[in-house]
Amino acid sequence: xxxxxxxxxxxxxxxxxxxxxxxxxxxxxxxxxxxxxxxxxxxxxxxxxxxxxxxxxxxxxxxxxxxxxxxxxxxxxxxxxxxxxxxxxxxxxxxxxxxxxxxxxxxxxxxxxxxxxxxxxxxxxxxxxxxxxxxxxxxxxxxxxxxxxxxxxxxxxxxxxxxxxxxxxxxxxxxxxxxxxxxxxxxxxxxxxxxxxxxxxxxxxxxxxxxxxxxxxxxxxxxxxxxxxxxxxxxxxxxxxxxxxxxxxxxxxxxxxxxxxxxxxxxxxxxxxxxxxxxxxxxxxxxxxxxxxxxxxxxxxxxxxxxxxxxxxxxxxxxxxxxxxxxxxxxxxxxxxxxxxxxxxxxxxxxxxxxxxxxxxxxxxxxxxxxxxxx
Amino acid sequence: xxxxxxxxxxxxxxxxxxxxxxxxxxxxxxxxxxxxxxxxxxxxxxxxxxxxxxxxxxxxxxxxxxxxxxxxxxxxxxxxxxxxxxxxxxxxxxxxxxxxxxxxxxxxxxxxxxxxxxxxxxxxxxxxxxxxxxxxxxxxxxxxxxxxxxxxxxxxxxxxxxxxxxxxxxxxxxxxxxxxxxxxxxxxxxxxxxxxxxxxxxxxxxxxxxxxxxxxxxxxxxxxxxxxxxxxxxxxxxxxxxxxxxxxxxxxxxxxxxxxxxxxxxxxxxxxxxxxxxxxxxxxxxxxxxxxxxxxxxxxxxxxxxxxxxxxxxxxxxxxxxxxxxxxxxxxxxxxxxxxxxxxxxxxxxxxxxxxxxxxxxxxxxxxxxxxxxx
Numbered sequence: 020x021x022x023x024x025x026x027x028x029x030x031x032x033x034x035x036x037x038x039x040x041x042x043x044x045x046x047x048x049x050x051x052x053x054x055x056x057x058x059x060x061x062x063x064x065x066x067x068x069x070x071x072x073x074x075x076x077x078x079x080x081x082x083x084x085x086x087x088x089x090x091x092x093x094x095x096x097x098x099x100x101x102x103x104x105x106x107x108x109x110x111x112x113x114x115x116x117x118x119x120x121x122x123x124x125x126x127x128x129x130x131x132x133x134x135x136x137x138x139x140x141x142x143x144x145x146x147x148x149x150x151x152x153x154x155x156x157x158x159x160x161x162x163x164x165x166x167x168x169x170x171x172x173x174x175x176x177x178x179x180x181x182x183x184x185x186x187x188x189x190x191x192x193x194x195x196x197x198x199x200x201x202x203x204x205x206x207x208x209x210x211x212x213x214x215x216x217x218x219x220x221x222x223x224x225x226x227x228x229x230x231x232x233x234x235x236x237x238x239x240x241x242x243x244x245x246x247x248x249x250x251x252x253x254x255x256x257x258x259x260x261x262x263x264x265x266x267x268x269x270x271x272x273x274x275x276x277x278x279x280x281x282x283x284x285x286x287x288x289x290x291x292x293x294x295x296x297x298x299x300x301x302x303x304x305x306x307x308x309x310x311x312x313x314x315x316x317x318x319x320x321x322x323x324x325x326x327x328x329x330x331x332x333x334x335x336x337x338x339x340x341x342x343x344x345x346x347x348x349x350x351x352x353x354x355x356x357x358x359x360x361x362x363x364x365x366x367x368x369x370x371x372x373x374x375x376x377x378x379x380x381x382x383x384x385x386x387x388x389x390x391x392x393x394x
Numbered sequence: 395x396x397x398x399x400x401x402x403x404x405x406x407x408x409x410x411x412x413x414x415x416x417x418x419x420x421x422x423x424x425x426x427x428x429x430x431x432x433x434x435x436x437x438x439x440x441x442x443x444x445x446x447x448x449x450x451x452x453x454x455x456x457x458x459x460x461x462x463x464x465x466x467x468x469x470x471x472x473x474x475x476x477x478x479x480x481x482x483x484x485x486x487x488x489x490x491x492x493x494x495x496x497x498x499x500x501x502x503x504x505x506x507x508x509x510x511x512x513x514x515x516x517x518x519x520x521x522x523x524x525x526x527x528x529x530x531x532x533x534x535x536x537x538x539x540x541x542x543x544x545x546x547x548x549x550x551x552x553x554x555x556x557x558x559x560x561x562x563x564x565x566x567x568x569x570x571x572x573x574x575x576x577x578x579x580x581x582x583x584x585x586x587x588x589x590x591x592x593x594x595x596x597x598x599x600x601x602x603x604x605x606x607x608x609x610x611x612x613x614x615x616x617x618x619x620x621x622x623x624x625x626x627x628x629x630x631x632x633x634x635x636x637x638x639x640x641x642x643x644x645x646x647x648x649x650x651x652x653x654x655x656x657x658x659x660x661x662x663x664x665x666x667x668x669x670x671x672x673x674x675x676x677x678x679x680x681x682x683x684x685x686x687x688x689x690x691x692x693x694x695x696x697x698x699x700x701x702x703x704x705x706x707x708x709x710x711x712x713x714x715x716x717x718x719x720x721x722x723x724x725x726x727x728x729x730x731x732x733x734x735x736x737x738x739x740x741x742x743x744x745x746x747x748x749x750x751x752x753x754x755x756x757x758x759x760x761x762x763x764x765x766x767x768x769x
Contacts, residue, residue, distance in 0.1 A: 120608060120750050120751065121604065122750055125601060126601070126750065128743075129741075129746040132698075132699065133747070134698075170604060172623065173573075174549075186572045188571045189569075190570055195576070196562075196575075196578070196584070197560050197578040198560065198575050198576040200575070200576060201551035201552075204601075225548040226547075228548070229579060230496075230498075233495060233496055234495075248547065248548065248549060323507075323509075324504060324507065368501055368503075370504075372505060
């Protein structure tokens with residue numbers, strides 16, 4: 020599975036992968052038909068997911084699935100239902116690819132949720148089951164669920180001197196008024212026609228994005244600004260990842276000075292346990308943490324706007340500081356130590372106390388000029 | 395205050411009201427300076443907020459503030475801090491209007507959060523205080539906080555045959571690929587240049603929006619599609635309200651068949667207690683509830699995909715069925731009764747069980763053709 024994943028990697032960097040994803044689904048079907056024809060017990064082979072098979076790969080600097088694989092058999096009371104679910108969901112994905120339409124996870128659940136004839140048994144009873152089947156198919160085919168036409172959540176906005184082609188439209192991210200372009204859940208089929216930017220700033224807060232956008236920060240600094248609201252969706256992560264790999268743009272991450280902000284960055288850069296099998300598509304190893312850093316607090320007088328760490332903050336801080344990829348980083352350990360010493364966290368919007376456009380006129384230009392980020 | 399609100403109503407329907415909002419802030423300042431010059435105790439007069447002064451206005455069919463007013467004095471130990479906070483935030487808004495920039499509620503909090511010289515007292519210690527001051531100013535000036543350049547959350551997407559002008563850009567909502575236009579938090583300054591649509595469908599789920607958008611529902615049905623993710627932001631409500639009042643478009647609301655969906659509709663159409671003072675800007679009395687309706691469940695066989703009501707659902711159902719504006723509606727009472735009988739709720743995405751595009755090819759066209767909605 021690992022070798023296959025690596026082979027596929029280059030292919031997956033291309034934008035239109037639907038036909039290849041379909042090919043993989045058809046192969047899965049054929050292998051099962053072959054088992055049946057040979058009177059073998061039909062089986063699916065796939066990598067083991069979960070903590071026991073997740074490794075932090077120091078070379079790629081991402082969380083990856085290890086080499087453990089498992090077989091799932093049709094004639095096995097413990098496997099049979101999962102086997103059926105995976106095949107049912109594979110058929111649904113194949114149909115979606117055939118008609119070139121996209122479904123949400125919830126849609127797939129309802130499409131799979133039917134009663135098996137002459138029984139009282141449903142193929143799936145809970146969305147978790149169809150979600151797991153989609154993860155199975157990601158591992159089996161080596162393609163992300165977006166390439167199987169199953170979309171994640173839609174959220175977030177983007178602006179900058181970028182022209183894209185999407186669904187037959189040519190869209191200029193610099194000419195979309197105060198709103199910007201609404202990032203779709205699935206960005207696999209977007210074609211970049213022009214990318215005139217030196218870097219991308221991703222921020223966790225839409226209000227900060229609106230601040231930078233109103234100040235036309237992206238125009239003055241020749242960059243791209245992107246945000247969601249809280250959650251960093253898969254669509255956003257893939258869009259950032261594509262700008263990073265296809266256009267060599269540095270991805271700078273701007274969050275609050277708190278453990279939640281550090282976690283957002285951690286997941287974007289290194290990946291997460293639940294997405295270890297999608298590390299190549301979903302992680303951005305080149306992402307840099309721009310701020311807010313501990314020394315910004317002192318430099319810009321943000322102590323006045325400190326918020327006291329609560330018990331949850333303190334335990335999160337401890338957890339995150341022990342992550343494999345932060346454990347040996349002097350710079351990160353210095354950040355964590357300072358937060359502990361401060362006993363406080365600080366929000367990006369505290370910069371507004373220095374003036375509404377302090378962030379876009381002083382803070383960010385200084386930070387970027389000084390390359391004041393953590394790699 | 396009520397008379398003033400009504401006078402201002404027409405003015406507020408225009409799009410660019412900043413200079414008038416500023417005029418009101420200046421008048422507030424002048425009236426206080428006058429009090430001081432006359433050696434009177436400086437005072438602010440404003441409508442009482444909260445349940446005791448909220449009435450359901452049967453004529454406008456919205457929740458409105460009643461006639462009760464209160465005075466707040468500077469030389470009054472109980473009023474003094476609130477008085478100061480309101481004036482401080484008024485000054486912040488005046489500055490924002492002067493420089494023509496927008497701030498979020500959080501920004502305003504940090505801008506107001508300073509220590510009074512020679513004391514250890516902060517003007518505000520908690521965002522709730524500056525938020526309350528902004529609500530005060532909405533009541534005092536008769537202008538929404540958006541007109542005072544204070545923005546709400548940014549969320550949501552829109553598509554349709556509409557051309558707008560915003561921040562110097564001309565934006566065609568029909569040519570924005572799979573993402574659509576990202577709705578800003580503040581839509582007061584948008585100019586509609588072309589609106590070619592018969593109605594607007596607002597849906598609570600971004601995934602449903604993506605379904606309709608991929609099927610180019612807005613093109614085939616000549617309508618506008620709009621969604622957020624969960625929360626209906628003020629920006630979205632104002633955008634819908636402007637399309638309703640300025641372009642006479644029916645607003646059709648599409649939610650799950652559950653109390654949360656009914657509540658979303660209720661707030662959009664009738665307003666809410668906390669926004670009673672902004673009823674004219676934030677309510678959409680002409681909004682119609684399109685579905686999912688109880689008889690849709692039977693007609694389209696959605697019983698198979700029922701979700702059992704839990705205790706919270708049952709108590710919400712009871713609460714909502716007793717709302718003043720639902721209490722005497724036969725159609726609504728029938729919906730509530732059916733839900734109780736069913737003992738179940740149903741999601742809009744359950745329609746996907748009938749086929750991925752069942753919603754856009756069958757369900758919605760039939761409903762709209764038959765005018766199958768609740769007024």
